[in-house]
Amino acid sequence: MEFKINKDHFSNGLQQVLNVVGTRSAMPILGNVLIEASADHISLTTTNLDIGIRCRITADVSGEGSITLPVRKLATIVKELPQQEVFFQLAANNQAKITSGGSIFKVMGIGTDEFPPLPSFENQHVFKLEQNDLANMLKSVSFAQSSDENRYILNGVYFNFSDENLTLVATDGRRLALTSYELESDSKDSGNLILPAKTVSEIERLVGKGEGVKIAFNDRQVAFEIAIEDEEGNSGLIDHIYLVSKIVEGNFPNYRQVIPKEIEHRIKVERELFLECVHRAALVTSEKSNSIKLKMSNNLMEIMGSSAEYGESHESMGIAYDGPDVQIAFNPTFLMEPLRALNHDEIFFEFKDELSPGLVKTLNQFLCVIMPLRLN
Amino acid sequence: MPRIKILSDRVANQIAAGEVIERPVAVIKELVENSIDAQATKISIEISNGGKSSIKISDNGIGMNEDEALLSLERHATSKLREANDLDEITSFGFRGEALPSIASVSQFTLKSRTKDSIEGIEIYINAGKLLHKKACGMPHGTVIDVRNLFTGVPARRKFLKSENTESAHIYFTVRLFALAHPQIAFELIDTGKIILKSPACNSLNDRISEIWNRNIAKDLLPISHKDENSDLQINGLIAKVGIDRSTRREMIFFVNNRPVDNRTLSYAVLDAYMGKIPKGRFPIVFLFLTINPKNIDVNIHPTKKEIRFRDEAKVRQFVLHAIHEKLEASNPHLIQKQQSTESEFPEAKPLPIIAKDLRQEESDNGENTPSNAESKKNQAIENPQQNPHLKLKPFESQNSDITPTPEPIKNLKVNWVYLRTLKEKYALYQTPEGIVLLNILRAKQRIRYEQILKDLSGSKQIKQDLIIPIQIELEPLAESALNAHLDQLNDYGFTIEPFGKNFYRILSIPNWLKIEQVKKFTLDLIDQLRTRGSYSKNPKQSIFWEQIAHSAIKDFLFNSEKEHASSLEKLPKLLFQCEEPLTNPLGKIIFFELSWNDIDKKIN
Numbered sequence: 001m002e003f004k005i006n007k008d009h010f011s012n013g014l015q016q017v018l019n020v021v022g023t024r025s026a027m028p029i030l031g032n033v034l035i036e037a038s039a040d041h042i043s044l045t046t047t048n049l050d051i052g053i054r055c056r057i058t059a060d061v062s063g064e065g066s067i068t069l070p071v072r073k074l075a076t077i078v079k080e081l082p083q084q085e086v087f088f089q090l091a092a093n094n095q096a097k098i099t100s101g102g103s104i105f106k107v108m109g110i111g112t113d114e115f116p117p118l119p120s121f122e123n124q125h126v127f128k129l130e131q132n133d134l135a136n137m138l139k140s141v142s143f144a145q146s147s148d149e150n151r152y153i154l155n156g157v158y159f160n161f162s163d164e165n166l167t168l169v170a171t172d173g174r175r176l177a178l179t180s181y182e183l184e185s186d187s188k189d190s191g192n193l194i195l196p197a198k199t200v201s202e203i204e205r206l207v208g209k210g211e212g213v214k215i216a217f218n219d220r221q222v223a224f225e226i227a228i229e230d231e232e233g234n235s236g237l238i239d240h241i242y243l244v245s246k247i248v249e250g251n252f253p254n255y256r257q258v259i260p261k262e263i264e265h266r267i268k269v270e271r272e273l274f275l276e277c278v279h280r281a282a283l284v285t286s287e288k289s290n291s292i293k294l295k296m297s298n299n300l301m302e303i304m305g306s307s308a309e310y311g312e313s314h315e316s317m318g319i320a321y322d323g324p325d326v327q328i329a330f331n332p333t334f335l336m337e338p339l340r341a342l343n344h345d346e347i348f349f350e351f352k353d354e355l356s357p358g359l360v361k362t363l364n365q366f367l368c369v370i371m372p373l374r375l376n
Numbered sequence: 377m378p379r380i381k382i383l384s385d386r387v388a389n390q391i392a393a394g395e396v397i398e399r400p401v402a403v404i405k406e407l408v409e410n411s412i413d414a415q416a417t418k419i420s421i422e423i424s425n426g427g428k429s430s431i432k433i434s435d436n437g438i439g440m441n442e443d444e445a446l447l448s449l450e451r452h453a454t455s456k457l458r459e460a461n462d463l464d465e466i467t468s469f470g471f472r473g474e475a476l477p478s479i480a481s482v483s484q485f486t487l488k489s490r491t492k493d494s495i496e497g498i499e500i501y502i503n504a505g506k507l508l509h510k511k512a513c514g515m516p517h518g519t520v521i522d523v524r525n526l527f528t529g530v531p532a533r534r535k536f537l538k539s540e541n542t543e544s545a546h547i548y549f550t551v552r553l554f555a556l557a558h559p560q561i562a563f564e565l566i567d568t569g570k571i572i573l574k575s576p577a578c579n580s581l582n583d584r585i586s587e588i589w590n591r592n593i594a595k596d597l598l599p600i601s602h603k604d605e606n607s608d609l610q611i612n613g614l615i616a617k618v619g620i621d622r623s624t625r626r627e628m629i630f631f632v633n634n635r636p637v638d639n640r641t642l643s644y645a646v647l648d649a650y651m652g653k654i655p656k657g658r659f660p661i662v663f664l665f666l667t668i669n670p671k672n673i674d675v676n677i678h679p680t681k682k683e684i685r686f687r688d689e690a691k692v693r694q695f696v697l698h699a700i701h702e703k704l705e706a707s708n709p710h711l712i713q714k715q716q717s718t719e720s721e722f723p724e725a726k727p728l729p730i731i732a733k734d735l736r737q738e739e740s741d742n743g744e745n746t747p748s749n750a751e752s753k754k755n756q757a758i759e760n761p762q763q764n765p766h767l768k769l770k771p772f773e774s775q776n777s778d779i780t781p782t783p784e785p786i787k788n789l790k791v792n793w794v795y796l797r798t799l800k801e802k803y804a805l806y807q808t809p810e811g812i813v814l815l816n817i818l819r820a821k822q823r824i825r826y827e828q829i830l831k832d833l834s835g836s837k838q839i840k841q842d843l844i845i846p847i848q849i850e851l852e853p854l855a856e857s858a859l860n861a862h863l864d865q866l867n868d869y870g871f872t873i874e875p876f877g878k879n880f881y882r883i884l885s886i887p888n889w890l891k892i893e894q895v896k897k898f899t900l901d902l903i904d905q906l907r908t909r910g911s912y913s914k915n916p917k918q919s920i921f922w923e924q925i926a927h928s929a930i931k932d933f934l935f936n937s938e939k940e941h942a943s944s945l946e947k948l949p950k951l952l953f954q955c956e957e958p959l960t961n962p963l964g965k966i967i968f969f970e971l972s973w974n975d976i977d978k979k980i981n
Binding site: 154373 | 838839840841842843844845847885888892893895896
């Protein structure tokens with residue numbers, strides 16, 4: 001096994017796969033990256049048994065073969081190498097010899113036969129969508145995921161492929177975010193899965209390097225094939241990045257029944273202005289009285305925050321509204337998070353009374369249900 | 377196949393003895409109780425070899441005539457009980473009529489007794505249950521019982537006795553308890569010729585305690601006396617001042633109607649009253665005498681009557697808890713000192729360079745420094761300088777703080793602590809007009825957070841966060857009934873919990889301060905608390921129950937290891953002194969210690 005590679009490409013590739021490797025693993029092999037050299041590229045693979053990632057980097061391969069090396073150490077070494085040209089050679093006893101300019105490293109590795117292969121699986125449903133769409137959708141719901149280990153079902157984003165639609169839902173029990181997207185698909189491919197929070201953040205990190213992404217899943221695993229389009233070859237990445245992950249097993253709660261069916265009052269607000277007002281109003285709130293009040297009256301929305309420690313705040317915004325006066329209290333974070341996650345100029349805010357949830361909505365794709373705070 | 381037979385009295389007595397007389401101290405207990413029941417005003421106890429060889433108890437009580445004396449040695453002969461109904465209302469110590477025959481059946485037993493009216497006494501000698509002789513004898517009025525070679529003929533029991541020292545220690549302890557419960561009776565305890573305890577009749581419990589317990593303890597105790605107007609409950613006794621604690625429960629002593637008892641209800645009530653005032657795992661000193669209508673207790677549940685049962689445990693618990701809590705609050709030294717807190721008295725602090733090396737040295741020396749530290753306070757106004765290091769700092773703290781939770785006085789409150797730096801990322805170092813202070817940042821924050829939660833709970837407005845998806849909890853039947861009984865109160869405090877089918881509940885909303893990740897664990901912990909501790913009062917100030925909640929809530933309040941910003945550490949003392957108990961964290965651990973300039977000067981020069 002022998003190849004010549006660009007230092008930045010190598011380093012970049014290692015960065016792509018580094019994240020899933022835990023710092024303390026029970027199995028030493030899981031701290032290693034599998035390097036396979038073939039034809040015109042090398043592939044780098046890591047796994048922590050829950051998530052596995054593989055990417056391919058262009059390289060001048062003069063001898064095919066494979067080895068596993070401790071990935072964090074290797075990434076540090078490659079980053080520090082003095083010259084762009086890096087020569088990689090396999091020596092005896094699973095040692096790798098890395099040469100660049102005047103530096104020579106011999107790095108201890110482990111044989112490839114110990115490395116757990118990334119699973120390949122059958123009976124899968126397959127979908128294709130744009131990376132940008134996936135990125136936006138994930139961003140607009142992922143903030144609502146739960147981190148409560150007792151309710152592990154909620155520790156992720158729910159993907160539902162059905163009726164020519166992909167719907168993403170996340171909730172932590174206090175608010176729920178939902179976004180949907182039209183998708184051409186075969187009805188036999190309908191299905192759903194819960195993508196674990198850790199995988200969600202990995203996907204959010206990896207997408208945006210090209211056009212399409214292919215999602216394949218069965219009832220245990222999901223695979224993402226993230227296409228790479230790199231015209232100038234700056235990154236060195238080629239083909240696609242492949243990510244396989246376990247999915248959260250279980251049934252996601254029936255989110256449809258918690259979404260209010262009837263709309264009582266709806267106002268149109270400028271997203272950024274609304275966000276800024278809420279943010280400012282929340283400046284005086286404290287950890288223990290983390291609440292703000294929204295008061296809607298004739299063409300006016302007032303946003304008020306207060307706490308015993310810091311004092312009070314009052315913001316007002318003009319709105320088009322002629323309904324009765326309504327005052328609702330919310331946790332300001334729950335209002336700000338969906339407003340931040342969206343990129344529309346205008347959004348809708350829907351409400352009914354002080355005991356009913358508020359909704360942040362866009363015309364067709366997004367909604368976020370926020371449960372109110374109640375004063376006893 | 378053996379046939380069923382009725383046991384002979386002798387065997388029956390030996391069996392009863394197995395229950396009642398398990399070790400020498402039990403003999404003492406039974407006989408001293410008899411003496412007290414016999415209206416004695418002077419009781420003398422002599423033992424040798426830990427009571428194994430001989431126990432002799434003399435009193436000047438009413439005594440018995442010959443017939444009574446003989447009868448008293450029959451099984452179930454008693455002067456204290458006539459019919460089963462009397463069991464409902466037992467006012468004497470003994471009542472079963474088991475003690476004397478049981479003791480006599482396992483020892484060489486001499487009983488001498490004379491009533492005031494008779495001219496001569498009677499002496500009865502019994503060896504292992506067999507009457508050997510009875511004769512007239514001369515003696516002062518009263519009763520003398522001499523028990524020798526206890527457990528002769530019961531080798532099994534003898535084998536299980538502990539060493540002489542241990543048995544003696546048990547006896548000393550029990551006699552002291554009796555002496556405590558009956559200050560009006562003179563007690564004398566002699567072990568193998570050595571006087572262990574001798575106390576004339578005393579006027580008050582406090583006299584008796586300093587007489588026989590420890591003069592130092594007496595100083596650290598507060599008298600308590602509380603009577604419930606609406607019921608028959610009354611409590612008297614002495615309790616330790618805040619900050620005095622022990623590593624064992626041995627000095628938590630309870631008497632119910634003057635009978636020493638072990639009772640979980642009582643000890644929990646006391647521990648709860650002291651919660652947050654002494655460190656976790658330490659125990660206060662209390663000598664409590666509860667008076668209750670005999671109808672409302674059952675003493676007949678334990679062979680040696682060591683345990684009793686209350687008819688209305690919750691009421692007793694509430695009563696004791698409330699009485700102690702009130703007493704402790706009222707005697708809180710910083711309340712007395714409130715008027716004296718000043719700012720002008722202190723000259724403006726002149727920052728001096730502090731060198732880390734000096735500090736280390738001082739740190740290691742703090743143990744001896746602390747006492748003189750407290751003494752050197754110029755403003756020291758507390759009458760009795762406390763003996764406990766936890767309290768050492770009290771005078772200091774009270775000078776600098778107006779402890780009022782309302783926002784207005786905060787402006788007036790000036791804590792003259794100048795933040796210098798953080799040490800080991802754990803301690804904040806402050807310079808004060810008086811010296812320097814090292815403060816444990818995490819503990820200070822815990823205290824602040826804890827009181828915030830408590831304040832939240834006591835505020836009438838509870839902010840509820842509704843849940844979009846209810847959290848389900850499943851409970852076993854016992855836990856369910858505990859939850860059911862307190863459902864309304866929980867719902868008042870920011871939860872909305874409703875039954876959801878058999879053994880299932882669902883949580884529809886949670887208090888705003890509670891993190892959603894903690895809800896399930898928190899709720900289950902809470903239900904456990906409700907089960908073990910029972911009811912609690914509505915007023916959160918006294919509600920130990922809510923303190924418990926706040927405790928578990930701060931347990932998860934982890935110190936974020938990020939470096940604390942200097943400005944927040946500057947504010948920390950001020951926030952801390954707005955707390956009601958700024959000295960200790962909610963688990964009772966000390967938050968800061970101070971080293972005065974005087975001490976530093978002394979050390980260095």
